[in-house]
Amino acid sequence: MPSSAPRTVAALAALAGALTAGCAGPDATEADAEAAVTAFYAAVEAGDGQAACDLLLPDAAESLEQDAEAPCATAVVDDPNVGQELAHRAADAAVTEVHVAGTQAQVVTASDTVFLARSGERWIITAAACTERPERPYDCEVEA
Amino acid sequence: MTRAGTPRRPVGLLKENSLSLFFALIFLASLVAQAFVGTAFFNREQLSGGLEPVGVGDYVLSSAYWVDITENWQSEFLQFLLFVTATVWFVQKGSPESKAIEKAGRESDKDQKVGQYAEESSPPWARARGWRLSVYSNSLALVMGAIFLGSWLAQSLGGAVAYSEEQLRNLQDPVTWTEYLLLPDFWSRTIQNWQSEFLAVLAMVVLSIYLRERGSPESKPVGTAHQSTGVQG
Known part of the structure; x- marks a missing residue:
């Protein structure tokens, strides 16, 4: 069976890759997560609230509506608190780091740390406008 | 055992290998069951977080599945590695898991039927000298040890990724493998x-x-005295 050894090695390498990346296609997965954050902040900067809200986890959008007492599409660009905070962070949204672990991801920009989750075939934002707290979860303006 | 020149019948092969086959079957059944149960468990978290559930195919490629599988594998192979090697030197009076007290070492x-004492039917490396005899004399522990280390x-x-996934779910930073x-x-x-x-092992x-x-x-054997050591039924 001359061809079984290379096949076994290839299978083990694929398994090791899947284990370390959490799932298939690490590069494409990271690029997709990065693209979701770039699209979110581009929508915020363009004042397209609906496009920004479409990229949010529904529970996070709902929480935002309750806090702002306004529809998500309005709050995400016009609210004096969250809207202003997102607009401020959108001004410098160049991505510096992307971390993917299984169905979860973290995209670090020059002005924010954004959390995402894989839902079906796409990445959706679970938390944005986040501030680091030592030894505790990030404090995020937008989160479920 | 088959008579010379007589082809083995499938039933005979099955019986001769029934112990391996039995454990191979229940191993595979458990692996499949773990895949389905693990998917259900994972999806409870996905759904409670407002996310779409994942399929079994995606789950069996996930770190969440493999960390649970391999953490059990490593401990099982460590158990057998220690059992195989510790029983060379340590003995237990009265236990069929131990060899006779005077044979410790x-x-x-x-x-051991090696070197000049090897028999006609002895494996070739048992008749050899030098490194081949050394390797073959420890081959069971070497392979068990390699599987233990590989699983660990x-x-x-897998654990680093699964832990990072949980961290990110809780809005905390992921960790590297070395961390x-x-x-x-x-x-x-x-x-x-x-x-x-x-x-x-202790209980056994x-x-x-x-x-x-x-x-x-x-x-x-049922009627053997409690004090008898190194006797198997």
Whole structure:
């Protein structure tokens, strides 16, 4: 069976890759997560609230509506608190780091740390406008 | 056993290998069951977080699945590695899991049928000298040890990703593999499995002094005295 050894090695390498990346296609997965954050902040900067809200986890959008007492599409660009905070962070949204672990991801920009989750075939934002707290979860303006 | 020149019948092959086949079947059944149960467990978290569930195919490629699988593998192979090697030197009076008290140690070449004492049917490397005899004389422990280390490495790689996934779910930073090796999660997963394996071996060694399972090679014959050591049924 001359061809079984290379096949076994290839299978083990694929398994090791899947284990370390959490799932298939690490590069494409990271690029997709990065693209979701770039699209979110581009929508915020363009004042397209609906496009920004479409990229949010529904529970996070709902929480935002309750806090702002306004529809998500309005709050995400016009609210004096969250809207202003997102607009401020959108001004410098160049991505510096992307971390993917299984169905979860973290995209670090020059002005924010954004959390995402894989839902079906796409990445959706679970938390944005986040501030680091030592030894505790990030404090995020937008989160479920 | 088959007579010379007589082809083995499938039924005979099945019977001759029934122990391996039985464990291979229940191993595969457990692996499949774990895939479905694990998917259901994982999806409870996905759904409670407002996310779409994942399929079994995606789940079996996930670190969440493999860390649970490999943390158990590593402890099982460590158990057998220690059992195979510790029983060379350590003995237990009255236990069929132990050899006779006076045989503790590596034993003579004659007892082990190696080198000049090798028999016609001995494996070729048992007749060899030098490194081949050394390697073959320790081949069971070497392979068990390699599988243990490989499984433990896989557990650490999968565990780092699974732990990071949980961290991100809780809006916390992910960890690198080297950071994960120093975290309590890695050692808790590791040691909680080790303790159960060590207890199981201890129970087997001690209980088999006094208790019997008729017909099992893991037990002494039912009527054998409690004091008899190194006797298998």
